[in-house]
Amino acid sequence: MPGLFYGLSLTLMQAAKFGLVYLMLIVLMFLSMIDIPVFQAGEIRQGFLLIGLYFWTIYRPHLLPYPVIFLLGIFTDLLSGALLGLHAFCFMVLAIIIRGQRRYLLGQSWQMVWAGFFVAVTITQGFQALAYAITSSALPNLWPLSANIILASLFYPLFHPLFMSYNHYLNE
Amino acid sequence: MVAYSRRNRRRVIRAASIAARYSRYSPMALTGLAAVLLVTSMFNPDMWKDPRTNTTDAAAPIISAIGVPFRFVGDAFGTVTGLTQIRAENARLHSENDQLKEWYQTAMLLRAENQSLKDLLNVLPEPDQSYITTRVIGDSGSSFVKTILIEAGTLDGVQEGQAVMGGQGMIGRVIEAGAKASRVLLLSDINSHIPVVIEGINQRAILVGNNETFPELTHLPPDILVTKGARIVTSGTGGQFPAGLPIGEVNSVVSGRVDVRLFSGTEGSDYVQVVEKPMNPSVRKSLDILMMPTPSSSKTTLHR
Structure with missing residues (x-):
């Protein structure tokens, strides 16, 4: 009987540990929609959820099956007022690309992983710019677009060590 | 016993085959579904309005x-x-x-x-406008969509199309009104088109957002002389907004392009005011009707 309780508590602990990853992603999704008065720069927040998706797709892909990525994209679209399907499409395309390059990225230094994130942000922002250019029949201004990509990428090194230590904790 | 074991093994193989097919085709299917949703949303943005408002x-x-x-x-x-x-x-x-x-x-x-x-x-007076003050709880988090979320909805009297004011002037209009929260399209968004009038020369124009800091004035006659610093206010054309709400001032006039500096941005503003829609502007109400008390006691009256 004590063994059963021990086993049950161990399972619950494991579930909570892995469940925290989903909680982090949900918080990052909401954080990207909150006006942070200290930074005064909304564009930085655009990469928050993408950082989480990018990291966990590389290091724990089994935690992020495609339907979860799709749903996160749909919820982001619904909550942010963006075109429905835009983030879902971008996230799905990115997830397919990242999973294809996963083995390569796993063997690289964190700087290379960061460079990969820069590419991921560029693809997402580029596709979004294209979608809005089609709907509004106007070419997007390239300068703010480039600034967004750089600003969003600069935040990755802040999250990477935190996620990496939690990833090590999940191994224990 | 042997037959049961074979049947069992067949079931396992079939399940494994379905799982393999699912893992192979599900990303493609979901990406395709996202693309379909995106295309429908691009050509008919109102199609997903209800799920969006409910979420x-x-x-x-x-x-x-x-x-x-x-x-x-x-x-x-x-x-x-x-x-x-x-x-x-x-x-x-x-x-x-x-x-x-x-x-x-x-x-x-x-x-x-x-x-x-x-x-x-013997001019009949303009009706006073009432407004609701509410908190900004979020924004789109995107440089391609300029919207904010406010913590007031239809239960508080917010309706689609109402003008939203910042500290110094108009910042946008309500485009989605849920029961407890609403979405406001900012004047700087590329989809924002507001009928305005240039004070001083009394010239009507349309203020069009461009996803940048300074929206621009369009539909101006080519020979019109617009000076830097001229005030821009709502014209009230169409009856969507009350006339005379301050918006901004002319920031620059370069080769026919007139940029407007908005009086109020959304940066750092925690609270906004949702202005009630004007009554039918083509029908001046009598003084008796205007003096009737408003049903909602929570509303405040804005004297212009």
């Missing part, structure tokens, strides 16, 4: 709760920086107050003159 309504308390610590930090940060700037601010306010006292006297004279002219012409 925003449900998530509004969570967004508001997550924002609490950030608002607290922002307020604390503002207080600390405010203390250092308070002396300079005080001096500036003193000089501004002196100027405003002079303007007040002028305004009182003009008001009396205006009233006497109205009495002479």
Whole structure:
């Protein structure tokens, strides 16, 4: 009987540990929609959820099956007022690309992983710019677009060590 | 026993085959589904309005709760920086107050003159506008969509199309009104088109957002002379917004392109005011009807 309780508590602990990853992603999704008065720069927040998706797709892909990525994209679209399907499409395309390059990225230094994130942000922002250019029949201004990509990428090194230590904790 | 084992193995193989097919085709299927949703959304944005409004309504308390610590930090940060700037601010306010006292006297004279002219012409008064003050809880988090979320919905009297004011002037209009939260399309969004009038020359135009800091004026006659600093206010055309709401001033006029600097941005503004839609502007209501008390006691009246 004590063994059963021990086993049950161990399972619950494991579930909570892995469940925290989903909680982090949900918080990052909401954080990207909150006006942070200290930074005064909304564009930085655009990469928050993408950082989480990018990291966990590389290091724990089994935690992020495609339907979860799709749903996160749909919820982001619904909550942010963006075109429905835009983030879902971008996230799905990115997830397919990242999973294809996963083995390569796993063997690289964190700087290379960061460079990969820069590419991921560029693809997402580029596709979004294209979608809005089609709907509004106007070419997007390239300068703010480039600034967004750089600003969003600069935040990755802040999250990477935190996620990496939690990833090590999940191994224990 | 042997037959049972074979059947069992066949089932396992079939399940494994389905799982393999699912893992192979599900990313493609989901990406395709996202693309279909995107295309429908691009050509008919109102198609997904209801799910969007319901999701925003449900998530509004969570967004508001997550924002609490950030608002607290922002307020604390503002207080600390405010203390250092308070002396300079005080001096500036003193000089501004002196100027405003002079303007007040002028305004009182003009008001009396205006009233006497109205009495002479027997003009029926414009209806007063009421407004709701509410908190900003979030924004789109994207540079391609300029919207904000406010913590008031149809239960508080918010309706689609109402004008939204910042501290100094109009910032946008309500495009989705849920029960408890609403989405506001900002004037800088590329989909924003507002009928305005340039004060001084009394020229009507359309203020069009461009996803940049300064929206521009369109539909201006080619020979019109617009000067830098001219005030832009709502024209009230179409009856969507009350006439005369301040918006901004002309920032630059370069080769026919007229940029407008908005009086109010959304940066750092925690609260906004949702202005009630005007009554049918083509029908002037009688004074008796206007004097009737408003049903909602929570509303405040904006005297213009």
